[in-house]
Amino acid sequence: MLRLIGDFLQAIFGVTLPEQAAAGAYLVDDLYNLVFLISIIGFFGLMGVMTFFIIRYHRSNNDKSAYIPHSALAETIWTVVPTIIFVGIAVWGLWAFFKAEKIPQDAMRIGVTGKQWMWTFTYHEDDRNRSGSEFKTPHMMYLPVDTPIVLEMTATDVLHSFYVPSFRVKRDTVPGMTTKVTFTPTKEGDFKIFCTEFCGTDHSRMRGTVRVVSKERFAAWKARELKEANITDPVELGSRIYANNCATCHNVGSERKIGPGFGGLFGKKREFSNAESVVADEEYIRESILNPNVKKVKGYENAVMNAFGGILSDEDIRHVTEFIKTLK
Numbered sequence: 001m002l003r004l005i006g007d008f009l010q011a012i013f014g015v016t017l018p019e020q021a022a023a024g025a026y027l028v029d030d031l032y033n034l035v036f037l038i039s040i041i042g043f044f045g046l047m048g049v050m051t052f053f054i055i056r057y058h059r060s061n062n063d064k065s066a067y068i069p070h071s072a073l074a075e076t077i078w079t080v081v082p083t084i085i086f087v088g089i090a091v092w093g094l095w096a097f098f099k100a101e102k103i104p105q106d107a108m109r110i111g112v113t114g115k116q117w118m119w120t121f122t123y124h125e126d127d128r129n130r131s132g133s134e135f136k137t138p139h140m141m142y143l144p145v146d147t148p149i150v151l152e153m154t155a156t157d158v159l160h161s162f163y164v165p166s167f168r169v170k171r172d173t174v175p176g177m178t179t180k181v182t183f184t185p186t187k188e189g190d191f192k193i194f195c196t197e198f199c200g201t202d203h204s205r206m207r208g209t210v211r212v213v214s215k216e217r218f219a220a221w222k223a224r225e226l227k228e229a230n231i232t233d234p235v236e237l238g239s240r241i242y243a244n245n246c247a248t249c250h251n252v253g254s255e256r257k258i259g260p261g262f263g264g265l266f267g268k269k270r271e272f273s274n275a276e277s278v279v280a281d282e283e284y285i286r287e288s289i290l291n292p293n294v295k296k297v298k299g300y301e302n303a304v305m306n307a308f309g310g311i312l313s314d315e316d317i318r319h320v321t322e323f324i325k326t327l328k
């Protein structure tokens with residue numbers, strides 16, 4: 001019924017909600033359509049009565065207005081009716097909230113990390129218990145259709161907020177805290193992820209995609225990723241660290257992006273705006289990753305790199321250094 005009213009209103013007023021791609025999406029939409037309907041009725045009711053009064057009580061008809069000190073009936077009506085409507089909306093909202101927040105026992109648990117300016121997703125061999133070997137994917141979250149999901153989310157730098165309009169799912173991610181959000185995707189396809197908490201200069205580009213696929217395809221994808229995750233070649237591992245952490249700012253060639261390109265960097269003499277020049281060796285790359293501001297590359301005075309201490313382990317740094325060494 002509300003769905004119908006919603007479709008009708010949206011057809012007339014041209015406001016469309018994103019498609020519903022999760023089981024609980026109707027909870028949000030029904031409430032939205034109800035409030036929308038009440039607003040429309042309120043608006044036209046108010047304007048109608050006002051127009052009627054303007055004509056009916058125009059000065060040319062009634063020079064002197066009647067003296068009405070108060071009306072107990074009118075006051076009771078305009079107190080009780082809105083109270084019932086607003087309390088009704090609040091109760092409905094609470095009911096929908098608790099229903100949407102209830103995490104199913106057997107939900108598949110996936111880690112989400114927000115950082116300036118990307119989303120990273122962590123999967124485990126055993127998703128129900130988050131145990132066994134794990135792997136991460138940047139930007140793209142794969143999900144099996146018709147499976148209850150719970151996202152366990154955090155941030156590493158500032159506040160971000162994870163938002164998938166088609167799922168009607170939105171929750172802040174907070175450094176040092178785990179926030180959870182649950183939903184069950186019901187449609188296969190790609191859906192947009194936005195960061196909806198202003199988090200710095202590239203906030204508007206902090207997007208991602210949820211790709212909902214069949215359960216079989218998901219299982220095959222996950223098995224492949226798990227196998228990939230067990231690769232031990234340092235250059236190969238380093239290239240992954242690069243793709244997940246550095247590619248937004250550094251090219252593998254020598255062209256500049258936000259930072260200098262990595263191509264031909266190793267062994268080259270570097271000039272800085274705030275330090276003596278040095279030759280790029282392992283120690284220099286390590287320092288650039290952990291304390292980027294100690295030596296600012298000439299020509300990049302106004303660009304910043306975030307420090308990776310606490311994000312990359314010593315081993316990660318060794319791997320990414322091995323990878324940089326191979327770039328000509």
Ligand SMILES: [Cu+2]
Pocket residue numbers: 114115116117159160161195196197198199203206
């Ligand atoms: Cu953000």
